[in-house]
Amino acid sequence: MKLGITGLGRAGKTTVFNAVTGRSGESVPTGGQVGPALGVVAVPDARVDWLSSLYHPKKTTHAQISYMDLQGVPGMADNKREYMSLLLTHMRPMDALIMVVRNFADPVLGLSDAAKDLRELEDEFLIADMASVEKRIEKIEAELKRGKKPTGTEKELLEKCAEILNAEQPLRAHPEIANAPELRGYTFLSAKPLLVIVNNSDEDGVMPSISFRSAEAVVVRGKLEMELAQLSDDEAESFMLDFGIAESAVDRVIKSSFALLDQISFLTVGEDEVRAWTIARDTHAVEAAGAIHSDIQRGFIRAEVVAYEDLKKAGDYAAARKQGTVRLEGKNYSVQDGDIINFRFNV
Numbered sequence: 001m002k003l004g005i006t007g008l009g010r011a012g013k014t015t016v017f018n019a020v021t022g023r024s025g026e027s028v029p030t031g032g033q034v035g036p037a038l039g040v041v042a043v044p045d046a047r048v049d050w051l052s053s054l055y056h057p058k059k060t061t062h063a064q065i066s067y068m069d070l071q072g073v074p075g076m077a078d079n080k081r082e083y084m085s086l087l088l089t090h091m092r093p094m095d096a097l098i099m100v101v102r103n104f105a106d107p108v109l110g111l112s113d114a115a116k117d118l119r120e121l122e123d124e125f126l127i128a129d130m131a132s133v134e135k136r137i138e139k140i141e142a143e144l145k146r147g148k149k150p151t152g153t154e155k156e157l158l159e160k161c162a163e164i165l166n167a168e169q170p171l172r173a174h175p176e177i178a179n180a181p182e183l184r185g186y187t188f189l190s191a192k193p194l195l196v197i198v199n200n201s202d203e204d205g206v207m208p209s210i211s212f213r214s215a216e217a218v219v220v221r222g223k224l225e226m227e228l229a230q231l232s233d234d235e236a237e238s239f240m241l242d243f244g245i246a247e248s249a250v251d252r253v254i255k256s257s258f259a260l261l262d263q264i265s266f267l268t269v270g271e272d273e274v275r276a277w278t279i280a281r282d283t284h285a286v287e288a289a290g291a292i293h294s295d296i297q298r299g300f301i302r303a304e305v306v307a308y309e310d311l312k313k314a315g316d317y318a319a320a321r322k323q324g325t326v327r328l329e330g331k332n333y334s335v336q337d338g339d340i341i342n343f344r345f346n347v
């Protein structure tokens, strides 16, 4: 799963990217090479950590997500339209978006207006989506004129999209439209799940009181967090005490990003590996098996399942079994977040 980092110029996108991916060094100066930088990040999960302390496996694998930051693009001040179109093009294939909003005074751009910047970028999403919708409706109408039979509900759905966008609302505010299978190919920007990161100055940990409408929001001190991400554990601890940071904002951002994707994790355990696997909500056991290996899906017999909370309460697997919380489930069992699964299969 990939999250694209968006924002106006000098909002702190690269700073947030570096903090989240633990990259060291200054952010790439503008005017350099243009290109997407990708960083893979492990999703913090206390369940995986506890299971790892129970099994002492050779390997522990957390769920992963990727972040993309478009770097080296000449700043907004030089050519705003070009900057925006390049940024949005790179965001279309992403599963979800992060919007970094500047809430600190910048030596180049001056004081910040987070609410205005938020609105400005959201408008760019809406305008880009409106252009795609209009183009497609025109094409369908031309086809109808040429005598093509109307098929499906695509046109009606697109007209509904136009209505929503005209009312200056993001498509994500209407999940039945944003998730309609007929529109899946369109990669509408305003339909993607969105996490707003308000980027504060080092001295300020407070969330400004602005409206985020249908988006989730977290507040971070980007520059501080990037410095924190580069410290050793000991140094980080005293740094966090000094600045009154309870939980690293990076952890909060990663957890919120994962939640945004509406994915769940099931877990596998053993002496070799304790591992979190990422699947969509409402996935059946037999498909979940396929996330591990197609052979396990093909030869699926049963899933032996225990909920994480039940295993933790029992203390270990044998005790959970004795308490009767380990159950056998069939192909169509809907896997739950935190299920510990041992697949029985035959190839």
Ligand SMILES: Nc1nc2c(ncn2[C@@H]2O[C@H](COP(=O)(O)OP(=O)(O)OP(=O)(O)O)[C@@H](O)[C@H]2O)c(=O)[nH]1
Pocket (backbone or CB within 6 Å): 007, 008, 009, 010, 011, 012, 013, 014, 015, 016, 027, 028, 030, 070, 071, 072, 073, 075, 076, 104, 105, 106, 199, 200, 201, 202, 221, 222, 223, 224
């Ligand atoms: N004071 C302060 N400065 C910050 C913060 N975050 C970023 N900066 C500074 O703001 C400038 C721009 O940050 P970047 O992370 O490069 O911003 P960007 O959005 O990637 O910028 P472009 O890619 O050029 O659009 C840099 O000089 C950062 O050091 C912050 O939280 N507080």
Ligand SMILES: [Mg+2]
Pocket (backbone or CB within 6 Å): 013, 014, 015, 027, 028, 070, 071, 072
């Ligand atoms: Mg940047």
